[in-house]
Amino acid sequence: MDDAPTEGGVYPVPTIAAAELAVLREMCEADSMPARLAQCSISELFRLVEGASFLDAPGALNHAQRALASRLNGKRADELRELLGATDDFGSAENRVAALAEPAFSPEGQLSVATAGSAAGPPALQQHSSLSGMAVTDDAKEAALGMVDVGTLAELKGVSRSWLALARRVLCSRLSRCEGQPAPTHMAEITDLNIKVLVDAGRPWEAAAAGRMLPNLARLHWEGFEVNVAAVREVDLDERDEDEEPSESEPRFFEGPAKTALLSCIEGEGEPPLELLLAAVACAGSGEIHSIPVQMMRDDSVSELNWNSHRFLGFEGAMLLAYLVPVMGALTSIDLSNNNLTDYGTNMTVVKKLAAALGVNGGLTKIE
Structure with a gap:
């Protein structure tokens, strides 16, 4: 000192x-x-x-x-x-x-x-x-x-x-400082991350970056909520009720068994905010959710994304993309041409966030 x-x-x-x-x-x-x-x-x-x-x-x-x-x-x-x-x-x-x-x-x-x-x-x-x-x-x-x-x-x-x-x-x-402990000095020492501070600062994609770069990350924090990162990795994001029919217009994210399993990874009183659920998925989600290959995007193993022939993303899907796209150095092309995101009215801020996220990724050469 x-x-x-x-x-x-x-x-x-x-x-x-x-x-x-x-x-x-x-x-x-x-x-x-x-x-x-x-x-x-x-x-x-x-x-x-x-x-x-x-x-x-x-x-x-x-x-x-x-x-x-x-x-x-x-x-x-x-x-x-x-x-x-x-x-x-x-x-x-x-x-x-x-x-x-x-x-x-x-x-x-x-x-x-x-x-x-x-x-x-x-x-x-x-x-x-x-x-x-x-x-x-x-x-x-x-x-x-x-x-x-x-x-x-x-x-x-x-x-x-x-x-x-x-x-x-x-x-x-x-x-990343834990109470009573010195601040970490190397990536491997970081076990906790205050994700709310990053999201509030307009840097939601750092949730995905943390999932890729912090080998010992154990918890995400958000004002009274704590996410068990290892438990999130085990959730089947695409699991849904057997009688649930896929939506052709506005898919519901985090519903049915997948949402129940994801909520079981989060401690805290009340309903966790959507932004925290998205951060948890972007950080440690496995497989894909509603045709969004979360794990592949976080691992930067995708060069092209095409939702032209898929079901509509919906504003929650657009938000999830804003958490993932900026960390994808290999991504060169993204096609959202059949997703009329402006139809979501009060969620125009989501469209703006997605547009900002696309702008952060300097490697994109084609956006539709």
Whole structure:
């Protein structure tokens, strides 16, 4: 830990200027974020976070975190690099793109194209040019990003190699840390994943990526619900009641024996949200459901998808595709021409999500 005592038993104390102490006092006394924080530089906000953390002033810390998040949230990597005064040191555009494309749950010790050239492993977090003269601890830097949203943290990975390391630590801690345990540092150490945070961040396809990339993933979490990943793998998704007739217009997903079996894999009070069921299937579902080859799509063993001659997908099927298509590097063609998804009225947001998912997959050359 950065605040561990020295051999002489002395704890390092950050230097807090009188002006900063005055701002911190105002922050402690204010019910809402003080207006003067809007005038603080990025480096000053980091210093205020460190001071608030050292003084154990949660109210001041909350104000500083919110102020910093308001400056960063919604920015893309290039904008963040300029705002933070950082230098692009990835060495090539390919390395930068690889850093931005990796899953949000990638831990700090995960080797990527961005760090593959270093025999010593991931780069150490260095002081940023915008933070010159500000000896802020690594713990303070992580705390400062406590209210920055997941999408922006993912964009921070494309700022520089040091910001990549910091963003990985913050994201992996937020998504995969188990209570009382340190954040995982390698893929094999990740056993739990907060899938709601990823879905809320507009990254539902990371459920499928997790199923492919995390060999020891055991549980998915969603506000009071917990999914047993191993149990989901055993569910026959295509199982239905013997007297059930296939629908030719709007198929019902997760009905009959298949739904009962899937629900038995989820602990929690009440009915799990549809998004969680879809995430569970995308992550660990075997075989196929309603003509969607879930396992083959997750394993990236499909180059063409054609629903032109199949039963209609329905909006739930379209949602499931949005969870799977972005992780399919081998996919080059998808045909949805006989699926009039716009007929689903209030579910137009689903159509938009599917369109966004198709856009994430840069390998698609044919979409109908």
